[in-house]
Amino acid sequence: MSGGRTVRADDVAPRPWPNGGGTTRELARAGDGSWRISLATIESDGPFSLFPGLHRLLTVVEGPVLDLTVDGVPQVVEPQRPFAFSGEAEVVASVPEGPVRALNVIADASVAAYCTVLELGRGSALPLAVDQAAYVITGEARGSLVIGPGEVAGRGTVAVVTVEAG
Known part of the structure; x- marks a missing residue:
């Protein structure tokens, strides 16, 4: 390198999700706030936070598959395969094979x-x-x-x- x-993820203090269902570590953010990159630890089943007006890109970087239900549609997110969805979508996660860490990009429509x-x-x-x-x-x-x-x-x-x- x-x-x-x-930025070492372990040097960044975890913060609770807006809905309280998990934690994330913010690794980078645009100066104007138009995007951020974070690392989330998903240890149990439950809903994702809503981010109205934004879009999301999630990539599992540690652990097995992540099952998501996005606006009622089941999705299997395999490790190292990016998955995009709307920040307004109702998303419920399930970790059937154990905890995962996911790299997240959350951005506004201009990005x-x-x-x-x-x-x-x-x-x-x-x-x-x-x-x-x-x-x-x-x-x-x-x-x-x-x-x-x-x-x-x-x-x-x-x-x-x-x-x-x-």
């Missing part, structure tokens, strides 16, 4: 958010643009968010988040 700012999970080889270096951050899922810096511009280097798995203001 080099360049950019690095397009993307997440791509990549495997890096031991000699790899992944450059990050100013509108990108990479959460290290496995590797030397596991549990850290590297905020661009900068790079992530070395063997491991990363979830690269890109936030594009419209």
Whole structure:
């Protein structure tokens, strides 16, 4: 890892969800508040908080599958497969195989958010643009968010988040 700012998730104090149903660690936020990246621990079944007027992108980065019911429609969110939904949706989570940690991007309508999970080889270096951050899922810096511009280097798995203001 080099360049950019690095935030270790374990160094960020957990905060309760707005609905009190779990905790999250805010890792990064836009200066204008138009988006945020956080890491949530989901240990038990229950509803997600509502975020009217915003959209969400969730990626399971630790643990098994996460079952969600989004506006009455069942969804299975597999590890390392990003899942997008409206912040206004009524979402109920179930952790049938045990707790999970999920990387979340919550953004307003003026921001397009993307997440791509990549495997890096031991000699790899992944450059990050100013509108990108990479959460290290496995590797030397596991549990850290590297905020661009900068790079992530070395063997491991990363979830690269890109936030594009419209």
